[in-house]
Amino acid sequence: MDAIDKKILRALSQRGRLTNAELAEAVGLSASPCWTRVKRLEQAGVIRGYAALLDQAALGLPDTVFIEVMMERHDEENLKRFESSVRAIPEVLECHLITGEYDYMIKAAVSGTQGYETLLRERLYRLPGIRHTRTSFALKCLKQEMAPVPV
Numbered sequence: 001m002d003a004i005d006k007k008i009l010r011a012l013s014q015r016g017r018l019t020n021a022e023l024a025e026a027v028g029l030s031a032s033p034c035w036t037r038v039k040r041l042e043q044a045g046v047i048r049g050y051a052a053l054l055d056q057a058a059l060g061l062p063d064t065v066f067i068e069v070m071m072e073r074h075d076e077e078n079l080k081r082f083e084s085s086v087r088a089i090p091e092v093l094e095c096h097l098i099t100g101e102y103d104y105m106i107k108a109a110v111s112g113t114q115g116y117e118t119l120l121r122e123r124l125y126r127l128p129g130i131r132h133t134r135t136s137f138a139l140k141c142l143k144q145e146m147a148p149v150p151v
Contacts, residue, residue, distance in 0.1 A: 001046070004029065006150040008037055009046070013149050016050050061091065061109035064138040065116055067124065068102035072131040081128045089123050091115075102134065 007027040011018060018026065024034035041047045056062055071082065086095050086106065094107040106124075110116040116135070124130065 001150070005037060005041060005046075008034070008041065010149050012038075012047070013146070056109045059109075061111050061115065063110050063112055063115065064093075064141065065108050065110055065119075066136045066138065067106040067108060067120075068098075068134045069104040069106060069124075069130055070101070070132040071103045072129045074103070078129040082130070085127045086124075089119075091119050091123070 004027055008023065011023055011026045020031055020035050020038070023038070024031045027034065029037070038047070056064070069082075071078065082104075083095070083097075086092055086104075089108075091108045091110060092106055093109055094105075096105045097103065098105045108116075108119060110119055116137075120133070120135075124133065
């Protein structure tokens with residue numbers, strides 16, 4: 001990946017809907033070589049896709065919670081059932097298998113404490129194998145990126 005590829009990635013990370021002509025102009029290329037580079041970055045998996053960024057608050061879920069989950073058992077079947085189930089919960093934005101005292105870290109969008117309680121009681125506590133959870137509410141998001149942008 002050279003400096004021009006990095007310029008392309010920076011430009012697309014800021015404005016993913018740029019036309020090829022706009023992108024080419026922004027990075028100092030003509031349209032054809034720019035298109036070739038973008039296609040190469042897509043085929044290499046550096047660019048995985050394009051998406052609209054939705055506003056949580058506008059969707060009625062203005063609050064973000066981080067939920068640490070400790071599992072009862074760590075057998076493969078139990079973990080796979082949990083992971084499959086958590087993927088189906090629409091409020092869950094991210095779920096990571098982590099090291100430390102807890103097994104998973106879930107980032108979820110909720111509507112206040114009542115929305116959090118509903119998520120916890122009606123969705124998470126019904127998942128197989130959960131032993132214990134611990135939650136923190138985000139007060140403010142200081143930075144949000146989809147991936148690190150190359151410099």
